[in-house]
């Protein structure tokens with residue numbers, strides 16, 4: 001497909017699109033043809049600013065030559081190497097480089113190909129670890145309402161977004177959920193961290209009281225839920241969750257698939273909140289969205305706990321054909337170089353205030369019921385219309401796209417996470433197009 005090919009020449013029947021209203025989309029496709037820096041270009045040649053870093057993944061902006069060159073070189077040099085009982089140096093280099101930027105102690109790296117795989121991997125490691133240390137009765141996994149942990153059976157089961165679960169009745173047995181922290185009544189229009197709700201972490205105590213601590217292997221939460229439209233955790237909430245998990249021997253997993261790699265102005269959300277989990281799941285920004293890749297960061301305690309038995313024994317019967325794929329490692333290393341050279345893992349901190357004030361300037365527009373922000377993440381929520389949840393949100397999203405802004409819509413919320421190379425003028429553009437769309441659609 002060339003840059004200016006018109007959508008009406010496109011055959012759209014065969015591609016069954018993910019997480020998309022296929023029939024609605026195919027009547028009026030929204031198609032990107034190319035991308036550079038902060039912008040996409042559509043097939044009809046319009047520039048569209050990227051308000052969501054693709055799908056929260058293009059943290060260093062689009063079209064990074066350094067990554068393309070590294071990938072091309074790698075493909076021509078070593079296109080594939082198995083990581084089962086064989087290896088290649090780049091995988092070890094990449095793991096070392098990731099360990100260097102990890103929160104202290106989380107420096108054992110297991111490679112996957114996506115966020116969903118990272119989540120399922122972390123859940124399996126949690127179960128295997130508990131068993132290895134003689135806690136084999138701990139088979140229960142705890143998630144949180146409104147959580148999103150990808151689409152594998154593990155991630156779906158601990159996830160808490162109802163539409164993602166409803167059609168697939170078979171969930172992992174024994175999974176339970178603590179309550180979410182979204183509370184418009186107490187926290188609407190809170191800036192950065194909401195004041196109220198730390199006590200909701202005590203829900204983990206409720207799980208312990210109900211099921212018994214000796215049945216619970218791990219609890220997984222997104223430090224800042226993203227797909228459910230950016231819900232910064234209440235003040236003190238994550239610390240309290242850490243304390244309760246420790247008290248009961250429950251492993252704490254942070255799903256940092258979105259918050260990892262600089263989104264909050266720190267390398268990871270664990271750094272931002274000063275709370276270190278036992279494992280961290282990542283993907284997306286790990287290769288700047290270029291080559292599928294994910295990684296689980298595990299503590300030494302967990303890793304070493306599994307390094308037992310005779311030396312010739314496989315310690316963890318788990319892995320993917322493409323774990324530590326050479327092209328993913330090459331892309332990842334080039335990405336980490338860019339993050340370092342351009343200070344992108346902390347750049348968000350210097351722009352967070354501007355971002356916050358810009359988003360909150362939309363307060364008072366018709367139907368706006370909440371605005372949330374943290375680091376370079378944010379969301380604006382509008383009230384649902386009578387014709388259904390998400391209908392107003394959809395109209396605003398389409399209006400934005402038509403006028404040059406791409407953003408993620410989640411129900412009637414607009415979730416934003418611009419590439420970390422964003423400048424103040426881009427923030428102004430994003431907010432002004434969104435504000436106009438909200439007014440037009442009102």
Ligand code: PLP
Nearest residue numbers: 114115116148149150255257258
């Ligand atoms: N976990 C979180 C927190 C996510 O936001 C996502 C995707 O948005 C995933 C897991 C799943 O990642 P993937 O789509 O790469 O499988």
